[in-house]
Amino acid sequence: MKKYIFIAAAVFTVVLSSWLTQTDPYVAMKDVAGFKTKLNQKNQTITTLSCDFVQEKSLSFMAQKVISKGIMKYKKPDMMKLEYTTPFQYIMALYKGKVIIKDNGKVSKYDSKSNKVFKYVNDLMIHAVQGNVADSKEFTIVYKENSKTYLMEMTPAEATMKEYLSKVLVTVSKTDLGVLKVEMTEKSGDYTLITFVNRVYNTALKDEEFLVH
Amino acid sequence: MKSFWFIKSISSCILIALVVSCAPHTYKKASVTTVYEQPIQSYFFSKDSVHYFKTSIDTYGKSLSGILAVRRLNVDTLKVSFFTEVGVTFFDAIVTHDSYQLIRCIPQLDSKGVMNTIIEDIRWVVLFNLNQLTDPVLIKTSDPAPIVRSNYQDVFIFTELSKDNLPLLVTYVYGSKFKSKFDIRYDSFENSIPNKIFVRHYNIDLKIDLTAISFSQ
Numbered sequence: 001m002k003k004y005i006f007i008a009a010a011v012f013t014v015v016l017s018s019w020l021t022q023t024d025p026y027v028a029m030k031d032v033a034g035f036k037t038k039l040n041q042k043n044q045t046i047t048t049l050s051c052d053f054v055q056e057k058s059l060s061f062m063a064q065k066v067i068s069k070g071i072m073k074y075k076k077p078d079m080m081k082l083e084y085t086t087p088f089q090y091i092m093a094l095y096k097g098k099v100i101i102k103d104n105g106k107v108s109k110y111d112s113k114s115n116k117v118f119k120y121v122n123d124l125m126i127h128a129v130q131g132n133v134a135d136s137k138e139f140t141i142v143y144k145e146n147s148k149t150y151l152m153e154m155t156p157a158e159a160t161m162k163e164y165l166s167k168v169l170v171t172v173s174k175t176d177l178g179v180l181k182v183e184m185t186e187k188s189g190d191y192t193l194i195t196f197v198n199r200v201y202n203t204a205l206k207d208e209e210f211l212v213h
Numbered sequence: 214m215k216s217f218w219f220i221k222s223i224s225s226c227i228l229i230a231l232v233v234s235c236a237p238h239t240y241k242k243a244s245v246t247t248v249y250e251q252p253i254q255s256y257f258f259s260k261d262s263v264h265y266f267k268t269s270i271d272t273y274g275k276s277l278s279g280i281l282a283v284r285r286l287n288v289d290t291l292k293v294s295f296f297t298e299v300g301v302t303f304f305d306a307i308v309t310h311d312s313y314q315l316i317r318c319i320p321q322l323d324s325k326g327v328m329n330t331i332i333e334d335i336r337w338v339v340l341f342n343l344n345q346l347t348d349p350v351l352i353k354t355s356d357p358a359p360i361v362r363s364n365y366q367d368v369f370i371f372t373e374l375s376k377d378n379l380p381l382l383v384t385y386v387y388g389s390k391f392k393s394k395f396d397i398r399y400d401s402f403e404n405s406i407p408n409k410i411f412v413r414h415y416n417i418d419l420k421i422d423l424t425a426i427s428f429s430q
Contacts (some may be wrong), residue, residue, distance in 0.1 A: 022247070035350040057300040061316060062284050062292055064263060087426045088267040088280075090298045103278045103298075104269050104422065163320075164301055188317055192300030 023168055026151050029143035035150055042177040048114070049074040051199040053082075057192045072196070079210040093212050100212040107212055163187075240362075240384070240391040242373055249349040250360045254378045255340040256399070256406055258285045264339060266410070266423035268295070270331075273418045279303055281423065283339050293335055308332055310345055334412050334421060337383055337397050346370055368394075377405070392416075 029035060055068045070084040078097065084090040091102040099110045138161065139154040150172040155160045169183040178199055184190040257264055262284055269278040284292040291308040304318035306328075311333045315323070322328065336342050345364035352371070354360050358381060363370045369391070373382040384396040395414040399407035412421035 009315070055300065057296065059282060059294055059296075060281055061305040062263065062294050064281070064282065064284070066265070066282070068298070068428065084298060088298070090267075091296075092299075104267075105295055106269075106276075108276065186302060188302065188305075190302060213264075 024146040024148070026144035026146050029150065032143045035143060035145075039172070039177055045202075046074075047076050048205045049199065049201055050205070051196045054095060054195045054197065055084075055192060056195075058190050060188070060190050073205060073209060075205045075207070075210065079207065081210045081212075091212050093210050095207075095210045095212075102212045119157045145174070149180065150174060163167050240369070240386050240393070243360075243362065243371070243391070244352040244353045245362060246353050247351050249351045249359070253343055253346070253349070253361065253363075253372060253374065253380060255343055256379060257283075257339045265426045265428060266338075267426050268421065268423050271420050271422075277303075279403050280336070280426070283335065284338075285341075291336075291339070291341055293332070304328070306332060308336065308341070310336070310342055330414075330417075330419065333399075334395070337385065338410055338412065338421075338423060339394075340380065340383075379405070395419075399422070 001064075012101055037185075050071070050073050053072050055070070056092075057066045057068075058064075059066065068084055068088065069086040070082060072083075073079075073081045079093075079095055081091065081093040081095075093100040093102075097111065101108045101110075136154075138156065138158050140157055141155075142153040143153040144153065152170040152172070154168040154170060156165055156168070164186060165184050166187050167185045169181075171180045171182070172178070173180050179196060181193060181195040183191055183193045239305050264283050266281040266283075267278075268281040269276060279295055279297045282294045283286050283298075288290055289309055293304075293306045293308055295303040295305075295409065297303070298410060302317065302319075304322055305316040306318075307314045307316065314329070315328065318328070322331075342365065348360045349363045352360040352362055357374070361372045363372065365385075367387075369386040371382075371384040371386055372380050375381055380397075380399060382396060382398050385394045387394050393415050394413060398411045398413075399409075400411065401408040406425065408425050410423040410425075411420075412419065412423075
């Protein structure tokens, strides 16, 4: 179970460094170095982030799509909270090296450094938080762009991650360099698309807001 | 001497309490009355072809949680998908009354013992096997809710029913000692539909709690 929690955490953490949409065709990015620099500069200006998210999960096997919604909060350097509110309640928080889950009223805590998977994901999170996702060694990344957005096509390089995900697409706005959506595709072809809306940067968030009781 | 008597009494009480609490759940003394002729009804698949449950599984100190989706393809076949809240799939399976085919499954769950148990539980949770029950008879009980015993393969299914013939408690009973293997309790009704379902096993440490949810499309 811990592994899945951390894979989920990793995917969400990728989100913290950039933002996007997919309307016109993507072509190879012309200035990858410039994009990385801008992304790093943008992330250095971010101290907190709050937004709503909409998650769409395709179930090809069931011929269904399911949609859930929630709230995300992030605070530098190492706090993040994902709170699903509809149609179920579920909280996953990253708090100073701990992963905290609240499900069905029960709170579980895990140390993110207690095993290899934890450490791997923790490292990924640190990269993401510091704006270094674009330099991540855990993924091979193809950079693309269209008129409105940048697209990072991230393919897992690490064996554990490969077991579950074939690709992660991160779409970044050219307007404000914020991450607009993240799409993670499983080996089966099923995908989970998370769209971030109502993004608000650098409002005061207390550490206590990331604790889960 | 007085204190010795006191300690002995307390010890006896504790022992009795332990014996009673550890006694296996059994229907051995249940006696039947008449044939039960009314068909047992189901909560599921009359309006919706797919049901979703926020599901948590606890076994031997470990927990697993996610979303369970169950679609009825036809009267003899279910499609079942179980995935994390964030969307990573645990398993997909096609389920019939007496077999199942795993389409995909994470390595950690991909063992015959684990999946046999989970699939069997899912069949009973959504009352998929109701039409497989035979020879229903009413059990003699002081409880106002009727309890019906039915045959299923080589075991018994005891079903406590509401006045509308909907199951409130389903108990899977096996062997000559009529021991309960597991039971399923339907609870927290809203418009006659259970919002909560609790599965409890008696011969292994396994409990599954399900909460019905509805996804907006």
